[in-house]
Amino acid sequence: MERLPGGRRPRLVSSLGLGRRSWEVTLDEERGAAGLARPPARRNCFVPISEIIAVEETEFNKKQRNIGRWQKMAKLHAFTVHYVKKARNHRWRCRDATFWCVDEHLCNQWTQALKELLEMQKSRPKQLLVYINPYGGKRQGKRIYEQKVAPLFSLASISTDVVVTEHANHAKDNLFEVNIYKYDGVVCVGGDGMFSEVMHGLIGRMQKDSGIDQNNPKASLVQCNIRIGIIPAGSTDCICYSTVGISDPVTSALHIIVGDCQPLDVSSVHHNNTFLKYSVSLLGYGFYGDILKDSEKKRWMGPMRYDYSGFKTFLSHHYYEGTIAYQPAKQTHGSPRDKESCRTGCYICKQSEKQLAEQNKEHGLKHEEGEEEWKVIKGKFLAINAVNMSCACPRSPKGLSPAAHLADGSADLILVRKCSRFNFLRYLVRHTNQDDQFDFPFVDVYRVKCFQFTSKLSEDNESNVMDIGKKRFGQFCRDHPACCCNIVNSTWNCDGETLDSSAIEVRVHCQLMKLFARGIEEDCKDEAAHSQSSIEQLL
Ligand SMILES: Nc1ncnc2c1ncn2[C@@H]1O[C@H](COP(=O)(O)OP(=O)(O)OP(=O)(O)O)[C@@H](O)[C@H]1O
Ligand SMILES: CCCCCCCCCCCCC/C=C/[C@@H](O)[C@H](CO)NC(=O)CCCCC
Ligand SMILES: [Ca+2]
Structure with a gap:
């Protein structure tokens, strides 16, 4: 022609x-x-x-x-x-x-x-590395991939190297060994835990290849340009749901095929200059940490384990004392109380992308420590939740922070203070309906770029290292036996993996990695126009 x-x-x-x-x-x-x-x-x-x-x-x-x-x-x-x-x-x-x-x-x-x-x-992948967790969620990962995803990849002429994992950390370790640069993307078939493994492998590998020490909490990390695709086959699938709008293997496979790209913020978690984990969805202490710890013993129950442990943890009503220090995210344009949510082509995330590009141009990879003040909050909390994204999932369709952004370089820090069981239940119910979950006197929310948390117990231990008599692990508050003030620490729930450290330092890395997704698309309001534009309707 x-x-x-x-x-x-x-x-x-x-x-x-x-x-x-x-x-x-x-x-x-x-x-x-x-x-x-x-x-x-x-x-x-x-x-x-x-x-x-x-x-x-x-x-x-x-x-x-x-x-x-x-x-x-x-x-x-x-x-x-x-x-x-x-x-x-x-x-x-x-x-x-x-x-x-x-x-x-x-x-x-x-x-x-x-x-x-x-x-x-050009953004479409030609060669993908696929990891399948055969034991995630309802143990359907392999079947889902073979029956629903592989035929679509082959139709789109995408070639794949497939690894069915044999043990936990198989995918992560493998990503340090293979030639990742020959792939246009890595696909994980599984849940949030499997995604977390692949993300740790990829980010870790990038830092290793660039000579960056992950143990330095102030290090500027190298962005990972190899996109990750998530084929949901887990128990919560929160990352997939929050970035695509649905947890559906065929939908996700099609987003991979058309070569979508969604940048994602990643938080690094450190303790005493030691790297612990990265997090993209929920970093939760108290309620969500306790649910996770209990549910790990009941993996055999599949996704139901969270309902069982959720009910048990709700009844136990434990709260935890500690201190949080945070730096507000002044550079972002939004607020956690906004009525608008992050959607495909989000303006706020685009602004953050521009700022990031300017910063990189000015300082290269050198991290410039902001002068902003730290705010400090001490208290007794039922839950401390830091979320990098809304954390929407089928259990909570608008998520823990409905206005959180996927790629604005900030996290929403939600503090749920000690309150009655009834009030806590009211708060939880609002995870599932349209009402404002921050509109309670015992709930505070801040948009932050970094924060530190120290539990009362570890503060006491640090200041009284010699006073062994004060370390009464596993006991309940002697002064008020019925108060549910648990002097053992809770656990951090880091994207569905437990972290036992009760003193942590967290920093959000703006758009550190990318997914094969495009964020949640605005609903098509004009249903008539929508139906007219489909070939099936014309035929
Ligand atoms: N072959 C394997 N055997 C045992 N564990 C595995 C294997 N492959 C991966 N894993 C581990 O299983 C854990 C859970 O997997 P995954 O996230 O896929 O399912 P899930 O926990 O049911 O879902 P979700 O994280 O969405 O709640 C991951 O942390 C991963 O490290
Ligand atoms: C009376 C009605 C009360 C109903 C309350 C429902 C609340 C549901 C909120 C769900 C929030 C999920 C946040 C995402 C966390 C994931 O990173 C993590 C890994 O997959 N999943 C869990 O920790 C699993 C957490 C599961 C909690 C149940
Ligand atoms: Ca964010």
Whole structure:
């Protein structure tokens, strides 16, 4: 085909068959879309090129019958376009449309042009490294990958190296050994814990290869440009749900195929200049730490373990004393009490991206310590939750902090002070409905860029190292036996992994890594326009 200046193809407009009818089909490179219209009524629809999964020549007679007289008159030539169909609740599905015509040359011209345009989608992965946790969630990871995901990858001509993990940390250790640079992305099939493993492997490997010491809490970490794709097959799947809007393996596979990219903030957790963990979703002490610790003993229950341990922990109603010091995130434009949530193309996250690029230009990788003041809060808390993202999941569809941003360089620090069981239940119920969960006198929320926490017990231990009599681990408050003030420490729940250290230092690293996702898309308000734009509706 002849090219226009700049190498572009002229607009391709042809009369092609689809189903039993003839359509005016357009390939508009400038608009980045392929569309079809049916004269004279001109009902039309367009599919963005970026949402076409694959194009293939089709043996017409095998696939399509019943198109009437055309089939008898001449040999028909056909090609099939596989594309993304957006359904309700952020669910994506793969649909196909087979176009036919009598002119073989025209058919080849269309197939060729579409294939070339797909080749030009440079953000699409060609080679992926896949880790499957066969024991995550309901133990369906392998089946989900083989039946729902692998066929789509193969349709999109993505080649894969697949590792089914044999033990915990298998994926993480493996990422330090393989040549990760030959892959366009790493896919984890499992839950938040499996994602965490892959993220630790990738971030750790990047720092190792760049000579950066992860034990230094002030180190500026090297961004990881190898994207991670999450095929949800775990118990909570909070990271997938909060970044895609649904926990659905086919939807996630399609986001990987079309090459979506969503930057993500990562918090580093240190104790005494020793690196402990990274966190992207929930870093929770008290309620969520205790649930996790109890539920780990009941892994055999599958996802139900969280309901069982959640109920038990709620009844135990333990609170913990400690001190939190934090630096507010002054550079971000939002607030945790905003009514707007982080959505695809989020303005606030875009601003943070610009700031980050400017900072890197000015200081390179050198970390500039801010002069901002530290705020200090002492108290008795039922829960201390720091979230880098909303933490929406099927159990809590708007999450623990509905206005938290995926990539603004900050975390929301939620402090739930000692209160009655009834009030705590009211707070928990608001995780699941539309009411404002921060509108309680015993709940405070701050947007922070870093914080430190020291439990009362570790403060006491530090100041009275010699006074062994004061270390009464495992006992309850002697002064008030019925007060539920537990003088043992709680545990940190770090993205679903336990962390026993009760004195930690946390810092948010803006957009340290990237996912094959695009954030949650705005709901299509105009349902009529939405349905009109689907090929199925036209046929
Ligand atoms: N082959 C394996 N055998 C045992 N444990 C494994 C294996 N592969 C991975 N793991 C570990 O299993 C843990 C839990 O896995 P995963 O996150 O997939 O499921 P989950 O805990 O049910 O879901 P969620 O994290 O969403 O609550 C991870 O921390 C991971 O390190
Ligand atoms: C009476 C109704 C009360 C209902 C209360 C429901 C509250 C649900 C909130 C869920 C918040 C999930 C936050 C995400 C945490 C993940 O990083 C982590 C790893 O997967 N999951 C858990 O710790 C699992 C945590 C599960 C807690 C139940
Ligand atoms: Ca954030």
